[in-house]
Amino acid sequence: MRSETRKERHKQLVSLLRDNPLLTDEELAISLSVSLSTLRLDRGLLGIPELRERMRSMAENANSRLRSLKSDEVVGELLELEPNVSALSVLSATEDITFRHTNIVSDYYIYSQAASLAIATINEDMVVIGAARIRYRKPAFIGDKILARSKVGTFKGNKYVVSVHSSVDGKEMFVARFVVVAKNEFIQ
Amino acid sequence: MRSETRKERHKQLVSLLRDNPLLTDEELAISLSVSLSTLRLDRGLLGIPELRERMRSMAENANSRLRSLKSDEVVGELLELEPNVSALSVLSATEDITFRHTNIVSDYYIYSQAASLAIATINEDMVVIGAARIRYRKPAFIGDKILARSKVGTFKGNKYVVSVHSSVDGKEMFVARFVVVAKNEFIQ
DNA sequence: CTGGTATTAAGACCAGCTACTAAATTAGTG
DNA sequence: CACTAATTTAGTAGCTGGTCTTAATACCAG
Numbered sequence: 001m002r003s004e005t006r007k008e009r010h011k012q013l014v015s016l017l018r019d020n021p022l023l024t025d026e027e028l029a030i031s032l033s034v035s036l037s038t039l040r041l042d043r044g045l046l047g048i049p050e051l052r053e054r055m056r057s058m059a060e061n062a063n064s065r066l067r068s069l070k071s072d073e074v075v076g077e078l079l080e081l082e083p084n085v086s087a088l089s090v091l092s093a094t095e096d097i098t099f100r101h102t103n104i105v106s107d108y109y110i111y112s113q114a115a116s117l118a119i120a121t122i123n124e125d126m127v128v129i130g131a132a133r134i135r136y137r138k139p140a141f142i143g144d145k146i147l148a149r150s151k152v153g154t155f156k157g158n159k160y161v162v163s164v165h166s167s168v169d170g171k172e173m174f175v176a177r178f179v180v181v182a183k184n185e186f187i188q
Numbered sequence: 189m190r191s192e193t194r195k196e197r198h199k200q201l202v203s204l205l206r207d208n209p210l211l212t213d214e215e216l217a218i219s220l221s222v223s224l225s226t227l228r229l230d231r232g233l234l235g236i237p238e239l240r241e242r243m244r245s246m247a248e249n250a251n252s253r254l255r256s257l258k259s260d261e262v263v264g265e266l267l268e269l270e271p272n273v274s275a276l277s278v279l280s281a282t283e284d285i286t287f288r289h290t291n292i293v294s295d296y297y298i299y300s301q302a303a304s305l306a307i308a309t310i311n312e313d314m315v316v317i318g319a320a321r322i323r324y325r326k327p328a329f330i331g332d333k334i335l336a337r338s339k340v341g342t343f344k345g346n347k348y349v350v351s352v353h354s355s356v357d358g359k360e361m362f363v364a365r366f367v368v369v370a371k372n373e374f375i376q
Numbered sequence: 377c378t379g380g381t382a383t384t385a386a387g388a389c390c391a392g393c394t395a396c397t398a399a400a401t402t403a404g405t406g
Numbered sequence: 407c408a409c410t411a412a413t414t415t416a417g418t419a420g421c422t423g424g425t426c427t428t429a430a431t432a433c434c435a436g
Contacts, residue, residue, distance in 0.1 A: 005413095006413075006414095021247070022244070022247060022248065024391085024392065024393090025392075025393075026392085034414075034415090035414065035415050035416080036415085036416095037414070037415050037416065037417090038413080038414050038415065040393085040394085041413090041414080041415095044394095050392075050393055050394080051392070051393075052240070052243075052392070052393070052422090052423095054247070055240070055243040055244055055247045056210070056243055058243075058246070058247035059209075059210060059242070059243040059244075059246035059247045060210065075296070099316070102314075104316070107303055107316065107317045108263070108296065108299070108300040108303065108304075111296070111299050111300075111303070112296040112299075112300075115295055115296065115299070116296075126290075128287070128292070128295065128324065128327065129295045129324055130323070130324055131321075131322060131323040131324065132320070132321070132322050132323075133319075133320070133321050133322075134319060134320045134321075134322070135318070135319040135320075136316065136317055136318055136319065139316065193382095194381095194382075194383095212422090212423065212424090213423070213424070214423080222383075222384090223383070223384050223385080224384090224385095225383070225384050225385065225386095226382080226383055226384065228424085228425085229382090229383080229384095238423075238424055238425080239423065239424075240391090240392095240423070240424075
């Protein structure tokens with residue numbers, strides 16, 4: 001059983017597809033300098049679906065991923081919005097927003113949910129975060145539904161103070177106070 | 189010109205695909221109760237690409253989006269690291285980290301670069317952000333190279349204060365002061 | 377009835393596969 | 407060295423979800 005070369009090739013195949021899942025069998029075969037037949041056999045052995053399947057599944061959760069990260073602008077799903085007063089969003093903690101292969105939700109996402117909610121709350125064309133004070137009280141884990149609630153406090157001119165409280169199961173997990181700035185001139 | 193029905197159908201077609209871009213021509217034709225030919229003609233007239241094209245493009249930018257935030261853990265590229273003292277990272281502003289189709293880099297990424305740098309600076313197994321004060325001084329634009337420099341200030345027990353200054357072309361753009369907490373016990 | 381628009385049908389072709397069969401090649405062992 | 411088993415390659419037919427082209431048909435107005 002001299003299948004060292006094959007094992008090696010399998011590793012390379014996996015790695016090629018990790019870098020670019022949109023390669024056809026032909027391209028893969030050429031990269032690994034084997035025949036189409038061999039490549040298809042390998043792909044079968046490794047249980048890797050055909051290109052079209054891979055595209056399909058990526059396209060499918062491109063949707064959900066889109067929705068979570070940048071979609072339109074809000075990270076999380078906007079549930080309520082009373083412009084310039086308050087808003088509510090929820091973010092479901094899935095594996096791909098966790099921190100270093102743990103079960104803990106990465107702070108980036110908690111921040112992003114809160115910051116985008118703060119921005120969404122303000123009813124102006126162009127709004128950016130100017131400053132913030134944030135505190136993480138507890139971690140959130142895979143499976144948690146993170147509810148973020150924003151409230152507009154004082155505002156002066158083009159600056160609003162928006163506070164955001166994020167909680168899981170009613171327990172406060174994160175608090176922030178953002179200074180949000182509305183830009184009337186369109187920069188650049 | 190009895191094309192009222194056709195116009196109506198075109199609207200429905202667009203709306204069907206907006207709801208679910210992964211429908212085949214056959215499914216669409218049935219939904220709209222026309223023949224395959226008609227449906228393909230319509231799709232052509234509206235300049236809508238075939239299913240596989242739609243999948244491909246969705247799959248493509250599912251990719252780039254994934255790759256951009258999270259990548260591994262550090263947002264940006266780590267250039268220097270003196271553990272528990274200071275560190276330096278750079279983030280190149282590309283189109284996919286911008287805010288609302290503008291040229292301005294989204295605050296999420298600036299925060300993420302700074303926070304991950306602060307964490308990377310601390311030489312402990314498990315480290316999370318406990319609190320932060322941050323200020324955005326100027327926006328950053330597509331093409332900018334954002335340099336973030338961290339410095340560890342005081343530390344007491346398992347809490348470190350890490351300050352991060354991010355700049356573009358030597359001009360300070362963002363400042364933050366993080367309280368970083370090292371967790372010795374592995375939570376969960 | 378004629379003409380124009382809209383719809384449908386029919387046929388040939390393509391990419392990127394699957395599934396299967398069969399032959400050729402390459403080790404590895406006695 | 408010959409033999410066997412694993413591995414690789416080749417080749418065929420068939421599928422999906424299209425493309426593109428040409429031709430036939432339905433509909434409706436003037």
